[in-house]
Amino acid sequence: MTERMVVSEEDLYEILAFLFSSAHLLVNEPHLYGTFRLIDAATRLIGCALEGGELEDDKFLRQLKEDVDSRKLLLMTDEETYFQLLEDATREMAKEMKTRAVANKSSS
Amino acid sequence: MDVFDAIKGRRSIRQFTDEPIGKEELERLLEAARWAPSGGNQQNWRFVVVTSPPQRELIRKFAPGIFAMPAAFIVICADKEPDANPWKEALYVADCSIAAQNIMLAAYEIGIGTCVALSYAKVAVSEILDLPENVEPMLVVTLGYPAEDPEPPPRLELNEIAFMDEYGKEWVS
Numbered sequence: 001m002t003e004r005m006v007v008s009e010e011d012l013y014e015i016l017a018f019l020f021s022s023a024h025l026l027v028n029e030p031h032l033y034g035t036f037r038l039i040d041a042a043t044r045l046i047g048c049a050l051e052g053g054e055l056e057d058d059k060f061l062r063q064l065k066e067d068v069d070s071r072k073l074l075l076m077t078d079e080e081t082y083f084q085l086l087e088d089a090t091r092e093m094a095k096e097m098k099t100r101a102v103a104n105k106s107s108s
Numbered sequence: 109m110d111v112f113d114a115i116k117g118r119r120s121i122r123q124f125t126d127e128p129i130g131k132e133e134l135e136r137l138l139e140a141a142r143w144a145p146s147g148g149n150q151q152n153w154r155f156v157v158v159t160s161p162p163q164r165e166l167i168r169k170f171a172p173g174i175f176a177m178p179a180a181f182i183v184i185c186a187d188k189e190p191d192a193n194p195w196k197e198a199l200y201v202a203d204c205s206i207a208a209q210n211i212m213l214a215a216y217e218i219g220i221g222t223c224v225a226l227s228y229a230k231v232a233v234s235e236i237l238d239l240p241e242n243v244e245p246m247l248v249v250t251l252g253y254p255a256e257d258p259e260p261p262p263r264l265e266l267n268e269i270a271f272m273d274e275y276g277k278e279w280v281s
Contacts, residue, residue, distance in 0.1 A: 017169040021229035025172060029227065037172055073122070073175075077261045 011048040018044060035086060036075050043068050060096050064089065109217045118212055119260065121221025122175050124252025128159070129179045133218055137182065137251070140214035146203040153207050156183040156237050156245075166236045171248060173227025178250035183233060184208055185243045204246040211249055221254035 007015070022037040046065040049055040068089055074082040134157055141155055158164055158181040167181055168174050184207055186200035212222040225248045233245045270279040 014169050017232075018172055021170045021232060022172045024229050024231075025227055033227070040172065040175075 007045075007048045007053075015041065015044060015048065032075060032079075036072065039068055039072055039086065039089065043072075060092075064092060067092075111213070114213045114216050116260075118216040119221070119258045120223040121252070121254045121256060121258070122223055122250075123255040124176055124178050124221060124250075125255045127179065127253045129220060129251055129253075133220065134159075134180060134182075134251075136218065137211045137214050137220075140210040141182075141184070141207040144203070144207040144210045146206070147199040150199070150203070152187045152200060153204050154185040154187050154243060155207075156185060156239075157181070158183060158237070163236065167228070167233060167248070170232035170236070171225060171228035173225045174223075174248070174250055176255075179252040180250075182211060182249045182251065183237060183245050184211075184247045184249065185239060185245050188242050188244055190242065200244075200246060208247050208249055215251060219253065220251055223250045224248070225250060 018037075018041060022041070026034050026037065043065045046061045050058065050062060050065070055061060068085065071081065071085045074085065138155055138157070141153070142151075144153075146153070158167060159179070164177060164181060167183075168177055184204045186204055188200060189196060192200070208224050212224065215222045228245070228248050230245055233239075233248070234243075237245070239245065266281060267279050271277050272279050
């Protein structure tokens with residue numbers, strides 16, 4: 001949990017292009033797109049971490065990415081389910097980080 | 109294919125197979141665009157077809173609204189007059205949009221999936237495609253053989269969007 005994780009130069013540039021473009025576009029796009037760009041960026045980042053990196057075997061992140069990717073486009077057709085996804089993903093992150101914090105504390 | 113079947117059957121496709129699109133098919137889509145109507149027959153649209161992997165990759169990176177790599181992009185641009193007035197500006201949008209629909213329907217007929225995107229950084233796409241200053245990328249159409257078969261999204265009922273003689277006066281089917 002405490003090792004320094006580094007994304008590849010290629011991945012870094014790709015994510016930066018995505019973030020800068022999103023920031024530029026969101027000046028005029030519907031405000032809900034902002035939530036979408038954030039979770040999309042999050043799953044892109046998870047994808048970089050899972051692809052051949054040290055986090056390749058991280059089941060939690062893999063599952064989270066699958067869950068978010070499979071439901072994120074509901075923004076366009078089913079806003080309620082999409083909002084639920086945002087809540088679920090945040091709750092799952094909190095649960096996971098709490099579990100890891102407890103594990104770290106007991107191992108130190 | 110019946111035109112109405114194409115209109116109702118076309119979906120926005122966001123996942124594509126790796127199969128490339130042939131030159132003949134791409135040219136057919138450009139022909140469909142070329143025969144779209146335009147205000148005053150001005151035909152101020154310009155079409156940049158992008159198939160090379162490095163160019164596709166670059167455009168995708170600056171297009172947050174494009175989720176998977178398509179086999180090709182058609183970037184529909186407007187060749188704008190300097191200091192175009194609001195009427196002209198509206199015309200560029202309308203003409204390019206109509207051309208985009210022609211492309212998407214013609215693509216559907218030959219089994220190619222499409223999605224029209226607006227969420228791309230215009231400044232970046234202009235730079236990547238080396239567009240002249242007066243040429244603006246208005247719409248990006250992604251093209252590829254579909255790797256998904258999405259359900260049709262809901263549509264408002266006709267009596268919610270269409271009126272008879274006066275706005276608000278109910279359309280009765």
